[in-house]
Amino acid sequence: xxxxxxxxxxxxxxxxxxxxxxxxxxxxxxxxxxxxxxxxxxxxxxxxxxxxxxxxxxxxxxxxxxxxxxxxxxxxxxxxxxxxxxxxxxxxxxxxxxxxxxxxxxxxxxxxxxxxxxxxxxxxxxxxxxxxxxxxxxxxxxxxxxxxxxxxxxxxxxxxxxxxxxxxxxxxxxxxxxxxxxxxxxxxxxxxxxxxxxxxxxxxxxxxxxxxxxxxxxxxxxxxxxxxxxxxxxxxxxxxxxxxxxxxxxxxxxxxxxxxxxxxxxxxxxxxxxxxxxxxxxxxxxxxx
Amino acid sequence: xxxxxxxxxxxxxxxxxxxxxxxxxxxxxxxxxxxxxxxxxxxxxxxxxxxxxxxxxxxxxxxxxxxxxxxxxxxxxxxxxxxxxxxxxxxxxxxxxxxxxxxxxxxxxxxxxxxxxxxxxxxxxxxxxxxxxxxxxxxxxxxxxxxxxxxxxxxxxxxxxxxxxxxxxxxxxxxxxxxxxxxxxxxxxxxxxxxxxxxx
Amino acid sequence: xxxxxxxxxxxxxxxxxxxxxxxxxxxxxxxxxxxxxxxxxxxxxxxxxxxxxxxxxxxxxxxxxxxxxxxxxxxxxxxxxxxxxxxxxxxxxxxxxxxxxxxxxxxxxxxxxxxxxxxxxxxxxxxxxxxxxxxxxxxxxxxxxxxxxxxxxxxxxxxxxxxxxxxxxxxxxxxxxxxxxxxxxxxxxxxxxxxxxxxxxxxxxxx
Numbered sequence: 001x002x003x004x005x006x007x008x009x010x011x012x013x014x015x016x017x018x019x020x021x022x023x024x025x026x027x028x029x030x031x032x033x034x035x036x037x038x039x040x041x042x043x044x045x046x047x048x049x050x051x052x053x054x055x056x057x058x059x060x061x062x063x064x065x066x067x068x069x070x071x072x073x074x075x076x077x078x079x080x081x082x083x084x085x086x087x088x089x090x091x092x093x094x095x096x097x098x099x100x101x102x103x104x105x106x107x108x109x110x111x112x113x114x115x116x117x118x119x120x121x122x123x124x125x126x127x128x129x130x131x132x133x134x135x136x137x138x139x140x141x142x143x144x145x146x147x148x149x150x151x152x153x154x155x156x157x158x159x160x161x162x163x164x165x166x167x168x169x170x171x172x173x174x175x176x177x178x179x180x181x182x183x184x185x186x187x188x189x190x191x192x193x194x195x196x197x198x199x200x201x202x203x204x205x206x207x208x209x210x211x212x213x214x215x216x217x218x219x220x221x222x223x224x225x226x227x228x229x230x231x232x233x234x235x236x237x238x239x240x241x242x243x244x245x246x247x248x249x250x251x252x253x254x255x256x257x258x259x260x261x262x263x264x265x266x267x268x269x270x271x272x273x274x275x276x277x278x279x280x281x282x283x284x285x286x287x288x289x
Numbered sequence: 290x291x292x293x294x295x296x297x298x299x300x301x302x303x304x305x306x307x308x309x310x311x312x313x314x315x316x317x318x319x320x321x322x323x324x325x326x327x328x329x330x331x332x333x334x335x336x337x338x339x340x341x342x343x344x345x346x347x348x349x350x351x352x353x354x355x356x357x358x359x360x361x362x363x364x365x366x367x368x369x370x371x372x373x374x375x376x377x378x379x380x381x382x383x384x385x386x387x388x389x390x391x392x393x394x395x396x397x398x399x400x401x402x403x404x405x406x407x408x409x410x411x412x413x414x415x416x417x418x419x420x421x422x423x424x425x426x427x428x429x430x431x432x433x434x435x436x437x438x439x440x441x442x443x444x445x446x447x448x449x450x451x452x453x454x455x456x457x458x459x460x461x462x463x464x465x466x467x468x469x470x471x472x473x474x475x476x477x478x479x480x481x482x483x484x485x486x487x488x489x
Numbered sequence: 490x491x492x493x494x495x496x497x498x499x500x501x502x503x504x505x506x507x508x509x510x511x512x513x514x515x516x517x518x519x520x521x522x523x524x525x526x527x528x529x530x531x532x533x534x535x536x537x538x539x540x541x542x543x544x545x546x547x548x549x550x551x552x553x554x555x556x557x558x559x560x561x562x563x564x565x566x567x568x569x570x571x572x573x574x575x576x577x578x579x580x581x582x583x584x585x586x587x588x589x590x591x592x593x594x595x596x597x598x599x600x601x602x603x604x605x606x607x608x609x610x611x612x613x614x615x616x617x618x619x620x621x622x623x624x625x626x627x628x629x630x631x632x633x634x635x636x637x638x639x640x641x642x643x644x645x646x647x648x649x650x651x652x653x654x655x656x657x658x659x660x661x662x663x664x665x666x667x668x669x670x671x672x673x674x675x676x677x678x679x680x681x682x683x684x685x686x687x688x689x690x691x692x693x694x695x696x
Contacts, residue, residue: 313563
């Protein structure tokens with residue numbers, strides 16, 4: 001995390017390499033910054049992909065490929081914070097205004113990525129990850145002990161191997177896929193997007209998967225230790241497990257629209273709720289390949 | 290008393306956040322809130338067993354803390370300072386709203402209840418079978434006075450002299466109430482286990 | 490030491506540890522040994538309850554609003570570089586987003602924020618609708634998006650329609666059962682989605 005300004009001795013070092021004609025009309029630029037621990041890197045890019053991966057050392061290296069001269073990259077560094085911003089010039093559209101960003105950052109960096117079209121991707125990080133897209137596909141993988149915040153209107157979201165995490169996803173119509181995602185809090189708030197979870201529901205966490213009309217499908221192993229409640233007001237629910245019955249439930253249960261109970265020591269809390277989506281809690285061994 | 294998984298890095302950022310919060314930095318307040326919100330909220334929720342009240346009390350606890358953050362000198366760990374303040378806020382608010390906090394009369398009445406037990410039924414063993422959910426359920430069934438003592442001592446880790454000061458009772462009383470709370474929980478856990486077995 | 494003495498000393502034993510006398514007695518008395526083991530397990534299991542619950546986002550929103558009103562939070566640009574991703578908007582009005590969300594919620598009749606109101610009030614309050622079903626605020630958003638990024642207008646329109654449908658579903662559920670906590674949470678989730686859409690629309694940079 002940031003040291004006080006008085007102690008931060010590393011000056012911002014920016015190297016802009018020569019703009020090289022990359023393809024027809026494309027321009028490639030590279031920026032390098034020296035940063036301290038837990039730097040913050042922010043990229044705002046209306047059109048085009050942004051990917052982030054870790055690099056050893058105390059540098060942030062940004063490679064930007066601009067699709068035309070109708071877009072420019074504004075960048076600055078203030079202390080331990082690096083900002084990149086794609087500025088559209090008059091006449092720019094979704095193609096001519098496109099910039100492709102590739103970021104290499106220290107693994108403990110905090111990253112904030114915004115894009116309308118994306119896709120957005122991040123892997124191998126341990127800091128805060130915030131991603132926001134309109135139609136952008138979002139992917140996060142191999143992240144440990146990190147906070148992951150994702151907001152999307154209808155871009156699909158895929159998280160893979162996110163361990164000991166704090167995950168909050170809000171999606172209106174984008175599908176959300178969580179594969180081996182475990183942590184103290186895993187929360188998905190979806191509207192019509194489908195939610196698919198395949199993991200252990202581990203870490204004594206709170207798992208809350210909610211939708212309006214989107215179906216919710218959750219795979220868990222026989223050894224899961226969960227206190228689960230599932231409810232769909234107008235949709236169907238299915239459950240492959242034999243649950244220990246709960247003594248009290250907060251809502252009136254109709255057999256076909258709700259179930260609740262515990263497995264094992266009920267270490268984690270799992271809530272699967274939908275208004276009209278179908279909910280299915282499946283045993284991993286029965287997952288169709 | 291930081292959240293589970295707190296690291297050296299988090300403690301460094303907390304110190305920085307405290308100094309910046311004194312200057313009015315909103316991000317710094319948010320960091321401090323995120324670091325401690327679960328601990329404070331869980332305590333409020335367990336003491337009130339009501340989500341809405343717990344959220345109100347959590348909000349009030351943090352507001353009181355943030356209003357006084359300018360006076361924090363770092364003599365003790367920030368989390369300790371915050372937690373004490375949160376507990377005091379919860380207790381004060383519960384008293385103000387005439388919600389039960391600790392009542393010797395209630396706890397004495399609790400003593401006279403016989404444990405629920407079917408005549409002739411085997412006494413279920415608890416060792417190795419206590420999980421969070423069942424303990425949580427049993428805690429909700431405890432009389433409020435027992436619940437407060439158990440929460441403060443066994444869940445939150447306060448010593449009896451601290452509890453006695455907080456709720457204005459003697460150290461001996463705190464110890465004896467804790468023991469009764471544990472005995473009552475044992476009784477509830479066994480009874481609930483018997484009921485669950487009977488439903489199968 | 491007999492059973493009565495052992496059980497009288499049990500609170501001290503649990504807090505301070507066993508004595509040689511208590512160990513001898515526990516070794517020879519199954520009932521006291523079981524009692525000690527079970528009470529110790531209860532005490533240790535208590536840690537499972539520590540800090541596991543997460544407060545709703547609205548708690549922080551309310552705190553932030555109050556801190557700003559009391560002048561305890563000053564402009565982020567003056568306080569220095571941002572510390573937290575997602576809260577680093579160098580945009581003076583960014584703090585209004587939680588207030589906007591709160592106002593949206595309040596004008597659309599969420600009794601949840603009004604702890605003393607009657608639950609029936611939810612059923613009686615509806616958003617101000619335009620002819621095509623969206624709220625006036627929605628139309629303003631779509632107009633602005635249409636001018637700025639026309640290719641995204643259809644996406645915003647469809648999603649706002651989904652969100653409004655979600656809000657109506659949750660409100661209907663609450664009419665049937667005002668105490669339904671999950672329906673309340675779903676309604677808050679729907680409003681969070683709407684606030685997210687507004688935030689995205691307002692913060693998209695202009696070309």
